[in-house]
Amino acid sequence: MVNMRQRFLFKLFLVVGFLSLGGFNAFAKPALQEGSEISTLQFIIPTASYDPIRYEAGLLLTQAWEELGLSVEVTGMDFQALSQRLNSPPNDDFHAFISGYVSRPERLDPDVLLNRPFTCPGVDTGVNYQGYCSEEYDALIEAQRTTMDEALRQDLVYQTQQKLAEDLPAIALYHVTEVTAYNNTLFENPTPMMGQGLFNIWNLLSMTPITDQRMLAMGKAGDIDTVNLFAPVTGGANTDILRLIYDMLGRVRPDGTVEPWAAESWEVIDDTTVQVNVRQGMTFHDGEPVTAEDVKYSYDIQKAEGAAIYAPFLDPIEEVEQVDDYTLIFHLSQPYPALFQATFSQILIVPKHIWENVDGVLAEAQVDNPIGSGPFSWGGWQRGEVLTLMAYKDHFQAPEIDSFSSVVYATPDALFQGLVSGDVQMPDRRLLPTQIEELEQYDYLTRIEEQDFGVYYVGFNLRIPPFDDPAFRQAIAHTIDYDTIVNTLLDGYAVPGAGFIAPANAAWHDPDLTFPSFDLEAARQILTDAGYSWDDSGRLLFPAE
Known part of the structure; x- marks a missing residue:
């Protein structure tokens, strides 16, 4: 039987029949002039x-x-x-894109999602894909980053969300329910x-294993691309694996x-001074002890040569002072x-003792056997097929399983079939609505x-017309059919987009947005009031001078 979602998609494909799919097509850079027809929008x-949902x-x-x-070319x-x-400046050959930030623990702090994707420094580093730059917004971000007054910080975070809702460099489409x-x-x-x-x-x-099978296999739609933690980060997949191999202070x-x-404890001495006591007895996977010297080196070298996405979180650290083998003072x-x-x-x-002996640029180093101190040590990697980690039984919180494998599948549907067949015991991601329905059979x-506190959104390139026009973006904001996205595409397993801080992150989400x-x-009226017009064939024209 054909369900409502299938009927909807069939109609949609009849309307949108010109898609260019697959690899990257070089876009012709737009030559847009006032009073002229708006050239074809390039939409990634x-x-x-x-x-399939974002698609x-x-x-x-x-x-x-x-x-x-x-006119839109997809x-x-x-x-x-x-x-x-999106990470390849100058980013002047596309108009809009759909992307997302999945839930990650550190993203519960509002600075992570509100800072680097939207502040002016991110335009140059490539992480501000929209090219949005507002002195007022940056001032709000800086203010919320530097106050220890929680009530004041919440108010400032609310103001940043309101500013994004006014300027609309990007619009949240939905926040999913993780099943x-x-x-x-x-x-x-x-x-x-x-x-x-x-x-x-x-x-x-x-x-915990119930049988003699002590390897936990996880299905993953897509592979990582590097295990060099200094390499430019193109997504969270690499980080997910690296955080199993390496430890963090918290x-x-x-x-x-x-x-x-990895910190036994920490103590706030004053607003700009924090003492960290490193856990004693930890070792790296090669048997060498983990000391305060390694922690200091890690922060110093990653501040100097680390991936750009971590720069905002290291910038406030003025100095990491080593007091003794297991004590550090962080000066902010x-x-x-x-x-x-x-x-x-x-x-x-x-x-x-490993990284200080690496010659050349660390981001370009060949890493075949990453050595950390985390709960899992390196097992092996067959690119595009499977990555294996071994439980590090000397860890202070060792896993119950003996090993963990990440098995690559080409599509979410193939991954689900791997779960059903028993080839893997869990997926790396949420199940699709059709899969959730089928799940009841097993x-x-x-x-x-x-609940999920990530966000899936449509972003606009403010570097070029027509999305450099606030009125145009306001009109486009009226073209998002939240009801169809949530109730048809996602079968109700989501809530409508409500900004970049999801409602599930109740401590920081502004409920009045x-x-x-x-x-x-309403979109047509906004465009008309802003001076846009339409030619005899119905094509939208820029405002005339």
Whole structure:
């Protein structure tokens, strides 16, 4: 039987029949002039094989934009190609894109999602894909980063969300409900985590074998591209694996709080001084001890040569002072309330005795056997097939399992079939709505449901017309059909986009935020009032001088 979602997609494909899918197509740079016809919009979206929901949302937006009189050329890209494209300045050959920030523990702190994707310095480093630059917004971000007054910080964070809602460099489309599953005949004692489902460190530590099978296999849609932690980060997949191999001073718990990890404890001396006591007895996977010297080296070298995305979380650190073998003093240039959740839980501790002997640029180093001190040590990697980690039994919180493998699947559907067949015991991601319905057939698969604080969004390139015009963006904001996205594409397993701080992150989400409703007539009126017009064929024209 054909369900409502299938009928909707069939109609959508009839309307949007000109898609260019697959690899990256070189776009002709737009030559847009006032009073002229708006040239074809170049719209980058994920492929259907990588993320069918975002792909279908892109088709839905394309249909609405065409109804406004715009011509749209859609290019589908897989995750790595899309990430690399958006990270390649000067970024003047596309108009809009669909992307997302999945839930990660450190992203519970609002600075992570509100800072680097939207502040002016990110325009030059490539992480501010929209090219949005506002002195007022940057001042608000800096203010919330430097106050230790929690009530004042919350008010400032609310103001930053309101500023984004006014300027609309990007618009949240939806926040999903995370539904996943695991094989209950082979493993027990799962630990789901808000926004991360079962692919989180706490679950990999707690999952306990029921039978003689002591390897936990996870299905993953797509592979990582490097295990060199200094390499430019194109996405979170690399980081997910690296955080199993390496330790950090702190880890975010399943309830969202931060606890000392490689740090035995920490103490706030004053607003700009924090003492860290490094856990004693830890060793790297090669047997060498982990000391304060390694921690200092890790922070110093990553501040100097680390991936650009971590720069905002290291910038407030003026100096890391080593007091003795297991004591450090972090001196901050200013108060920084996100130090524990956004910095201590992200910066990986590396062995100084290995990395100080690497010649040349660290980001270009060939890393075949990463050595950390984390709960898992390196096992091996067959690119595009499987990556294996071994439980490090000398760790202070060693896993119950003996090993962990990440098995690569080409599509989410193939991954789900691997879960059903028993080839893997859990997926790395949420299940699709059609898969959730099918899940009920298998009593050996236990369903897990958690709220998600990630965001999936459409971003606009403010560097070039027409998205450099605030009125045009306001009109486009009325083309998002939230009801169809949430209730048809996602079968109700989501909530409408409500800004970049999701409602599930209740401590920091501004509940008073409002966004334009789906209303194409309102969009046309805004364009008309701003001086836009339409030619005899219905194509939208720029305002005349």
